[in-house]
Amino acid sequence: MNHRKTLEPMWWGLFSAGGVVAAFLIPIHIVLLGLAIPLGWLPGSAEIFQSWIVRLYLFVLISLPLYHWAHRFSFTMSDLGLRPIRKPLAILCYGSAIAGTVVTAWVLLRI
């Protein structure tokens, strides 16, 4: 029996957390910022983004679903025929999510 410790449970945890955040929170943000404000249904004030609580919330809202994407995309591409390059694909996907987390923090700090 192989008893190697892996980081896999952590990636599954981040996948799950990102899935929950995306399911409950993403649609209303697309409706609000992508449709209702551009169509002029609602006023487009950016004042809300000055709040630190809102920025902390946005950090969670943006970063966690990136890990959700990394997990799903890497597994799905593997299922669609990229199994031979599973390892580098996973490194690329999770690496992008980590880079995305750093960029998100930077963008939110400079508002």
Next chain:
Amino acid sequence: MTRNRPDPSLLFHPRMPANWWLRKRTYFLFIVREFTSVFIAAYLIVFLVQLYQLGNGPGAYQAFMGKFASPGWLGFHAVALAFAIYHSLTWFYTTSIVIPLRIGAMVAPRYVFTLLNVAVWLAVSAAILAIYLIW
């Protein structure tokens, strides 16, 4: 006892034709479900660019937001929204399988758990909208 998985190199993986996911409706819907994450990630990158423009000043932000009224951007957001909603619904349904809702000794039907999640989702969405409007 903790039992880890065996060495991946020892696992058997059947060879699948490249178009296996087009052979059955359920396979196709599975791939659509998995690809919702791509559209959600694409939306989040656009959102990040929007926040980056906000950091460049009110003028840059207003100019960027002005582009969102174009048919192309409205179409992008409409498509992203459709996939995001599909993710929400499939996520709630999948969760009802992973975490069965037990009431005493009885396991509630899956649709009960799914509908409860939909109700919470709508309430949370309404709350976010209200917070934005009264800010």
